[in-house]
Amino acid sequence: MTTFTKFRKSLLMASSALALTGTAFAQDSTHKVDRVTPFNGVRDYRTWSVGAWGGGSGAFGPFGGPYYFNNFDLKNTGLVYGAYVKKQIFHNFGLQADFLRGQVKGTTKASQALTNIAGTPVATGGINEFTTDIDWAASVSGVFSLGSINWINKQSYIIPYVSAGAGAIAFKPTAIATDGTHTAVLNSDGSKTHRELYIPVGVGAKFNVARGVNIDLGYNVNFVNSKVFDGVNSGNKDKFSTARLGVEFALGSKKKPQLAVVNPAAQVAMDLWDRNAALKSSLEASDAQNKAAIAGLKQEIADMKTDSDGDGVPDFLDKCPNTPAGTKVDGAGCPLPTPVQVVKEKIIVTEADKKVVKDAIDNLEFDLGKATIRPTSFASLDKVASLLVEKNFSLKLAGHTDNTGSATTNMRLSKERAEAIKAYLVSKGANASRIEATGYGSMQPIASNKTAAGRQQNRRVEFTLY
Numbered sequence: 380m381t382t383f384t385k386f387r388k389s390l391l392m393a394s395s396a397l398a399l400t401g402t403a404f405a406q407d408s409t410h411k412v413d414r415v416t417p418f419n420g421v422r423d424y425r426t427w428s429v430g431a432w433g434g435g436s437g438a439f440g441p442f443g444g445p446y447y448f449n450n451f452d453l454k455n456t457g458l459v460y461g462a463y464v465k466k467q468i469f470h471n472f473g474l475q476a477d478f479l480r481g482q483v484k485g486t487t488k489a490s491q492a493l494t495n496i497a498g499t500p501v502a503t504g505g506i507n508e509f510t511t512d513i514d515w516a517a518s519v520s521g522v523f524s525l526g527s528i529n530w531i532n533k534q535s536y537i538i539p540y541v542s543a544g545a546g547a548i549a550f551k552p553t554a555i556a557t558d559g560t561h562t563a564v565l566n567s568d569g570s571k572t573h574r575e576l577y578i579p580v581g582v583g584a585k586f587n588v589a590r591g592v593n594i595d596l597g598y599n600v601n602f603v604n605s606k607v608f609d610g611v612n613s614g615n616k617d618k619f620s621t622a623r624l625g626v627e628f629a630l631g632s633k634k635k636p637q638l639a640v641v642n643p644a645a646q647v648a649m650d651l652w653d654r655n656a657a658l659k660s661s662l663e664a665s666d667a668q669n670k671a672a673i674a675g676l677k678q679e680i681a682d683m684k685t686d687s688d689g690d691g692v693p694d695f696l697d698k699c700p701n702t703p704a705g706t707k708v709d710g711a712g713c714p715l716p717t718p719v720q721v722v723k724e725k726i727i728v729t730e731a732d733k734k735v736v737k738d739a740i741d742n743l744e745f746d747l748g749k750a751t752i753r754p755t756s757f758a759s760l761d762k763v764a765s766l767l768v769e770k771n772f773s774l775k776l777a778g779h780t781d782n783t784g785s786a787t788t789n790m791r792l793s794k795e796r797a798e799a800i801k802a803y804l805v806s807k808g809a810n811a812s813r814i815e816a817t818g819y820g821s822m823q824p825i826a827s828n829k830t831a832a833g834r835q836q837n838r839r840v841e842f843t844l845y
Contacts (some may be wrong), residue, residue: 415636415646424638425631426467430595432625433460438485438509438609439620457482459513459621467638471524475542477579479516483619485509485609508555509610511619514572516601518546518579528643535642538585538593548577548603554610564607578602583623587640591629598622688712726773728844732766736842739763743800743840750795752803760800763842764807773813775843776800781834782821794818796840 415423436457459481467473486508525539551571552564563571583597599621608617629637685694688701690708697712707715739759745752752760767774778793797816805811826833 415641421467421638423635424467424641425591425629425635426473426638427630428465428467428593428627428637428639429462429630430465430593430625430627431460431462432595432597432623433458434621434623434625435459436481436483436619436621438483438617455484455486455508457484457510459483459623461516461623465522465627465639470527470638470641470643473522473524473639475520475522475544477516477518477520477544477546479513479518479548479621481513481621483511483513483608507557509552510555511550511552511608511610514549514551516546516548516550516577518544518577520544520579520581524585524639527639527641533642533649534587535640536587538587538640540583540585542579542581542583542599545576545578547574548601549574550603550605550608552607552610564610573605573607575604575608577604585627585639587637591633591637593627593629593637593640595623595625595627597625726770726845728772732770732772732844735759735762735766736844740840740842745796745799748792750792750799752799757803760803761807764804764809766844767804767809767813771810771813772844774804774809774815775841775845776814776816777823777841777843778816778818779823779825779837779839779841780821781824781837782828783834786820790818790820792818793820800840 436459437455459479461477461479461481463475463477465473465475520542521544522540522542525541526535527538550573552573554562554564556562564573565571566573579599579601581597581599583595586594586596588594600618601621602616602618604616606612606614606616608619683693683695686692686697687694688697689704690697690702690706690712692708692710692712694700696710699708699711699713702708702712702714709715739756739762742759743752743756763774766772776797778795778797780789780793782789784792794817797818801811801814801816804814821828821837824833824837825839826836828834828837
């Protein structure tokens with residue numbers, strides 16, 4: 380088993396132990412599942428966080444190469460450390476600014492020769508080892524979370540992620556020859572510090588151990604745009620790995636959850652549960668209110684049907700309560716008045732009575748075109764007045780004219796003549812309330828108005844006893 384294999388096995392065992400420890404810590408923690416209203420933006424979350432970490436480095440990677448370090452030894456592991464600021468944009472994506480310092484060590488084939496960037500040899504003898512000091516490295520990466528959406532558990536305590544970015548690195552490589560000679564690898568201008576672009580690509584996992592606190596375990600491969608990062612110019616651009624263990628702290632109000640660790644599926648589900656529970660409570664409250672209202676209505680109906688005195692009128696309408704049993708009442712519950720029997724006198728008009736009236740009609744004369752009764756009519760009218768007084772008769776007087784003159788004049792004249800007769804009878808003692816005087820003008824002729832005789836018949840006042 381090679382030394383590299385041993386190192387990889389040790390790293391895997393350490394990572395597994397840390398994962399188990401983090402999981403146990405998370406399961407034993409008491410921080411509850413946070414509640415956030417879905418689809419409400421990120422204002423209810425903590426989206427900024429900072430972290431610090433330390434770890435080891437190695438001049439190797441998972442991608443191999445013809446000049447890479449096949450005889451890596453654990454003693455060549457360099458120490459690195461760093462810090463970062465992260466802005467979480469979505470549940471599963473954020474941007475992270477990283478800073479890195481430390482050292483990378485390694486061994487190389489003894490046949491390699493030390494050269495500068497231009498490829499010109501600057502030392503003789505084979506190069507056996509190198510040490511590269513990283514003054515600083517700064518990068519910006521996109522971090523994709525893989526476990527934030529969890530359909531099994533409400534809370535995601537372990538969140539795997541992958542990252543990739545770009546940045547700049549400043550480093551000082553030193554080559555160590557087989558004879559132990561240390562030689563700084565210089566730039567073409569003679570300076571020791573090399574500044575290049577690099578691309579960090581990583582994988583890792585966050586362990587949510589407390590509210591706003593995460594343990595960060597990760598591994599990065601850093602692709603450097605330089606052929607002398609490892610102290611020799613082998614013709615290939617170099618890369619190095621870092622394994623780190625750190626802690627991350629969410630910034631902002633402690634009342635808000637961290638966006639990166641909240642499970643949006645659980646938030647949607649809990650929001651639906653809350654809505655269902657609220658709807659159920661609302662329906663139950665409405666049902667209770669309806670039942671109470673129905674019970675109240677039933678009682679009101681029962682009260683409205685109550686008829687204490689049994690008169691058929693309910694109490695709430697009964698304006699005369701406690702009427703004696705059997706009493707007939709009206710719609711308001713009050714006793715009906717005792718009906719007064721009116722004895723109507725039967726009036727009998729005899730033939731003699733009719734003859735008195737007929738004589739009065741036959742003898743009735745008025746001045747021409749006037750309502751003045753001529754004296755020759757008084758005797759007959761006096762007999763009618765006596766008949767009305769003695770037998771308490773009622774009399775209807777209907778005045779008529781021929782069609783000579785206007786309809787308005789005829790109507791007025793017929794009415795005035797009927798009223799004149801009434802006034803005369805009243806003056807002789809007849810009851811005015813029992814005499815009705817009406818004028819009809821020329822509307823009801825009894826003969827033709829084309830002849831003088833017919834017009835004479837139409838000019839009349841009819842007497843009707845009853």
